[in-house]
Amino acid sequence: MPIPTADESTHFPGLARVAALLADPGRAAMLWALMDGSARPAGELTLIAGLSPSAASAHLARLTEGGLLSAEVRGRHRYFRIATPDIAQTIEALMNVAHATAPARPTTRPARTVPVEMRHARTCYDHMAGEVAVQVFDRLVEGGLLTLDGDDLEATEAGAARLAAWGVDLGALRVRRRRFACTCLDWSERRAHLGGALGAALLERFTSNGWVERTSRPRVLRITPLGQREFDAFVRA
Numbered sequence: 001m002p003i004p005t006a007d008e009s010t011h012f013p014g015l016a017r018v019a020a021l022l023a024d025p026g027r028a029a030m031l032w033a034l035m036d037g038s039a040r041p042a043g044e045l046t047l048i049a050g051l052s053p054s055a056a057s058a059h060l061a062r063l064t065e066g067g068l069l070s071a072e073v074r075g076r077h078r079y080f081r082i083a084t085p086d087i088a089q090t091i092e093a094l095m096n097v098a099h100a101t102a103p104a105r106p107t108t109r110p111a112r113t114v115p116v117e118m119r120h121a122r123t124c125y126d127h128m129a130g131e132v133a134v135q136v137f138d139r140l141v142e143g144g145l146l147t148l149d150g151d152d153l154e155a156t157e158a159g160a161a162r163l164a165a166w167g168v169d170l171g172a173l174r175v176r177r178r179r180f181a182c183t184c185l186d187w188s189e190r191r192a193h194l195g196g197a198l199g200a201a202l203l204e205r206f207t208s209n210g211w212v213e214r215t216s217r218p219r220v221l222r223i224t225p226l227g228q229r230e231f232d233a234f235v236r237a
Helices: 015-023 025-033 042-049 053-065 085-100 116-120 131-142 157-165 170-174 196-208 225-236
Strands: 069-074 077-082 122-124 127-129 146-149 152-155 182-185 192-195 212-214 221-223
Touching: 015 025, 025 042, 025 053, 042 053, 042 077, 053 069, 053 077, 077 085, 085 122, 085 182, 116 122, 116 131, 127 131, 127 192, 127 196, 131 146, 131 192, 131 225, 152 157, 152 182, 152 196, 157 170, 170 196, 182 196, 192 196, 196 212, 221 225
Parallel strands: none
Antiparallel strands: 069 077, 122 127, 146 152, 182 192, 212 221
16 A cells, blocks of 8 residues: 655645745744734845845745735735734744754753843743743742643633733633633743733733833843832742
């Protein structure tokens, strides 16, 4: 009996196609630049990837046709963003794989090569990642505010009260066409932080409350003095 080829197999439809899209360094650079949830023009992504305009245009077309990016026209420019939060979470997960399978270094773990500012607090698409995010997630679970079911999470009664105090509307989140809350493996900390609609809502509230600020550096977040006090009080409660 002949062995089916990758294209003929139905066990993992599209896996080879998606892997091929991610395998090119130029395309990977473009995707990684968009992991802060932003929409960027083709020209900026061209510079980031270090490609010629024609090559970048071809790569962006492949990523868009492959469903990894979505494009919108603003005036004379086309802006690109990662198509869905699930795709962003997959890219973040692949970064974990990349770190875990990197050649061993005698004195330094791969995660420790991450810049200090990015390791402390950063965006993971539309939610918060890094040391602070992992600490907050641990406290939410250990404090009985969120319960785990596999990699999905649900808010307890106490958790709903805490989240409401932070200004999160759980009812509005539940009607969205998106997972309510899930774990997302943090590639610098090698532990979970909070993803899904709830993770995005928390970053929005932390920013609105003046606890977290975006910086000029892509993905890097700044924890304000007020935010540091609030996070410390919550984690140590």
